[in-house]
Amino acid sequence: MPNTPSTPADIYRIRVAVPVHLYDCFDYTLTAEQYRQAEVGARVAVSFGRQNLVGIIVEKLTADTPIDPRFKLKAITELLDDQALLDQKILSLLTWSAQYYQFPVGEVFQSALPTFLRQGKPYNLLARMWKVLDLHAEDKLTRSEKQQQAYKVLKLHPQGTTENILNLAGIETATLKALEKKAVVQCILEHQDFRPQPVTLAQMPLTANEDQKKAIQQVLKAQKKYQAFLLDGLTGSGKTEVYLQIMQEVLKQGKQVLVLVPEIGLTPQTISRFQSRFHGNIVLLHSGLNDSKRLQAWQAAQTGKASIILGTRSAIYTPLPNLGLIILDEEHDLSFKQQEGFRYHARDVAMYRAHLENCPIILGSATPSIDSYALVEMGKMTRLELNQRAGAAVMPKIHLIDLKIAQKQNGISQSLIDEIQKRLDRKEQVLVFLNRRGYAPVLICESCAWQAKCPHCDANFTVHRQPYQHLHCHHCGSIHRLPEQCPQCNHSELKPIGLGTAQVEENLQQLFPHFDVIRVDRDSTSRVGSWQKIYDKIQKSEPVVLLGTQMLAKGHHFPYVTLVAILDIDSGLLSVDFRATERTAQLIVQVAGRAGRGERKGEVYLQTLRPDHPLLNTLIDKDYRHFARQTLKERQAALLPPFRYAALIRCESKSQEQNQEFLQQHAQALRQASENLIDVWGPIPAPMERKAGRYQAHMVLLSQDRARLHFYIRGWWQNMLHQKPSAMKLTLDIDPQELS
Structure with a gap:
């Protein structure tokens, strides 16, 4: 019989999304007083197995809600919040996300919380306020431009201001602490004011076209x-x-x-x-x-x-x-x-x-x-x-350079070197794009053709020379010393082949010794604030050569760049992924779009071994929109996404045979369960079959009916997870964007 609220034996229960890799929420008991205080969307400390975890309340259960016999009821450890941190709309969004992407609900809920709240720390942390102590401290700060700037900003706030606002103004916390040591400013901990603030215009809008x-x-x-x-x-x-x-x-x-x-x-x-x-x-x-x-x-x-x-x-x-x-x-x-x-x-x-x-x-x-x-x-x-660029700016013209016939110096054609020199002499800026960081993508023995391959992956090591000479696998992250001689024939002449951004940087510095070469990639921008410093330098109207990877292709405004040089885009034209041409077209157009955004006209030079490739000619003779319309028709004819819905199963273990056998068995089960309404491609080895010492296999599921695909996957996927060997890793990717 269900309990009634009047009986002392009542069990008060809540349902909690617990951050574990399981697809259920779990019920916990609590006292009558705690039940009254509990809010859906608030945090609760619970015991789960041998762990103490922080979960989110997703439902307050009534007395007539059946008790799940699979699980032993436990009492909560503590209510952590007296109000909901996640509102009903966010709870609905998180629940939908867990269902749609078929991922454990407790882990999805955790993604909505900052780290401190996931750890169970209190919601109301104190804010750090900074205030000037010495109003005549200019003489103490003559050696540090940063400290002088921070001091000037703080003097504009005699009552003090928050660290968050100061950081947004470009003042680093380290600078504030240095001022504190000199007794120029003080740090005060205060309760944060969470009242909404009105927004006003600081600057009039531009005239819209x-x-x-x-x-x-x-x-x-x-x-x-x-x-x-x-x-x-x-x-x-x-x-x-x-x-x-x-x-x-x-x-x-x-x-x-x-x-x-x-x-x-x-x-x-x-x-x-x-x-x-x-x-x-x-x-x-x-x-x-x-x-x-x-x-x-x-x-x-x-x-x-x-x-x-x-x-x-x-x-x-x-x-x-x-x-x-x-x-x-x-x-x-x-x-x-x-x-x-x-x-x-x-x-x-x-x-x-x-x-x-x-x-x-x-x-x-x-x-x-x-x-x-x-x-x-x-x-x-x-x-x-x-359809038109802002102000007087016009779209840059793209020129192709055929690398098969071009005269080259260190991988850069002579005609491109001449064009770069012209722009720098006119005090303009140049952007050189190469989507390959490191010094060189291959190290080869000139005697026996041995190549330095990663022992854990089906990939070559990339040669790096900073911060020291070493070999680095960009797939598994392993690092090895640069060998002094060939391990196969003991020959001492080992040669780096191909270009990475670090080597191109060296080449450009030799070619244009009187101008700054600024490299922008993951290696050069790893330190906090390094990208901001680079960006500030680019915004000055000084002639520089800007060199980088796709970090530079993403919406940046460089008003003084008049020439963009794309050194190598050919690898994107050869990929097995059906989305590769789309990504390559986007990359070319985005990189090209950094040229000519100011008052001066821009041009783009693209080096390629395939100047007759249809994609390149479509972008030059027509535009990206024409390419997109054409691609849509091709995808529709081939019944590829977005005209069918897809899910990708990735399987990883120490044996490719085990991967293939396991996936084949479950592929057959899905075909039977769906009466062949789900199209199953594979299983096949992944494009990079071995990564980090483990073998990878893929299987793609396709259907023109999204609801049908999700319906059949749900139970089938749970069954796969229960049956997989313990050493095997399975992942499900709904609407995959890459097949690697």
């Missing part, structure tokens, strides 16, 4: 309702100005705006644009923040204090009480897809969130994804075009 006006008006008509817009604008066409003018109207209504960008590297320039336009509380949310700053930013967003929230993909799960607009900039970028663990796509989650919040969403790009173009064709998204 006709295309921009139409886009702004269409989005503003959709305020307070769900509608998805694709802002398809040429590089340099003023997409950010469209965002800012729409944001201005949304912020006037007291609403919050969530802006997602693909990379941390884009946040400094984006935050700078927002701060120069708006006076208000703007917060950053990305993995580069320390835990304390991330919690403070998250709290400002969750309480409604912050009006503009700028973040990378994980910010999509931030609770926002007054959300009025979502903007996803560079929507085509692969960085929006999480590639490890919980493999969600922030673009798709953002669209579902906008639907839940009943607000518009803008996806912006100069090279929209083929998936987004398909949604426009299906009437699920409205396309807005920006």
Whole structure:
């Protein structure tokens, strides 16, 4: 018999999402007093097996809810919050995400919390306030420009200001601590004020052109309702100005705006644009923040204090009480897809969130994804075009250089060297693009042709010369010393083959000794603040050669770059992945778009061994939109995504035979269960069959009916997980973006 509230033997229960790799939520008991205080969306400390964990309450159960006989009921350890941290809309979004991406619900819920809250630390942390102590300390700071600048800013706030605001102004915490040691400033811990702050204009908007006006008006008509817009604008066409003018109207209504960008590297320039336009509380949310700053930013967003929230993909799960607009900039970028663990796509989650919040969403790009173009064709998204560059800027002309016949110096054609010299002599800037970091991709013996291969992967070692000479595998991360002689024939002449950014940097410094060469890749920007320093230097109108990987292709505004040189794009034309041509086309157009964004005309030179490749000629003779329309037709004819829905099973173990046998058995079971309504490709070895000492195999599942695909996968996938050998790793990737 069910218990009634009047009996002392009542069992009060809650259902908790516990951060374990299991697909269930779990029931816990608590006292009557705790039950009254418990809020759905609040945290609770629980015991799970031998672990003490922090979970999220997802439901307060009634007395007549059946008790699951599979699990022994335990009492909670402690209620951690007296109010919900996650509101009902975020709980719905997280639940949907767990179901759609078929990932353990407790781990999905944890992704919505900053690290400190996952660890069970208190919600109300004190804010660090900084205040000037000595109003006449200029003489103490003559040796440090940073300290002088921080001191000047703090003097503008006689009552003190928060560390978060100072950091946003470019003042580092280390600088503040140095001033504190000199007794120039003091740090005070105070309770944070979470009251929303009004937003005012700091700078008048620019005059919008006709295309921009139409886009702004269409989005503003959709305020307070769900509608998805694709802002398809040429590089340099003023997409950010469209965002800012729409944001201005949304912020006037007291609403919050969530802006997602693909990379941390884009946040400094984006935050700078927002701060120069708006006076208000703007917060950053990305993995580069320390835990304390991330919690403070998250709290400002969750309480409604912050009006503009700028973040990378994980910010999509931030609770926002007054959300009025979502903007996803560079929507085509692969960085929006999480590639490890919980493999969600922030673009798709953002669209579902906008639907839940009943607000518009803008996806912006100069090279929209083929998936987004398909949604426009299906009437699920409205396309807005920006067809002219802002101001007097015009699109750059692309020239192909045939490497088979060109005279070269260290991998750079002579004609390109001459063009670079011309631009530098005119005091202009040049961007050289090579999507391959390190010194050289191959180390080879000139005597016996031995190559330095990673012992754990089916891949060559990359040669690095900084911070010391070594071999580095970019797939498993292993590092080895550079051999002094060939291990196969003992020959001492080992030669690096091919170009990496570090070697090109050396070559460019030799070719142009009177000009700075600035390298931008993961190696050169690994230190905190290093990318900001590089970016500040580029913004000065001094002649420099800017060299880098695809970090430079993502929406940056370099007004003084008039020449873009693409050294090697051919590998993207040969990939087995059906999306490779799309990614290559996007990369070429995005990199090319860095040229000619200011007053001077820009040009692009692309070195290739395949100057007759159809993709290159389509981009030169026509444009990306023509390429996209053509690609859509090809995908439709081949019944490839987005015209069919896909899921990718990745299987990893110490034996390829074990992988193949296990996947083959379950492929057959799925075919039978679905009566062949699910198309199963594979199993086949992965493009890189061995990685980190383990063998990889793939299996792709396809269906024209998304609901049918998910229905058949659900039980089948759970069955696979229960039957897999303990040493085997299985992952399920819904809507995969890469087949590697």
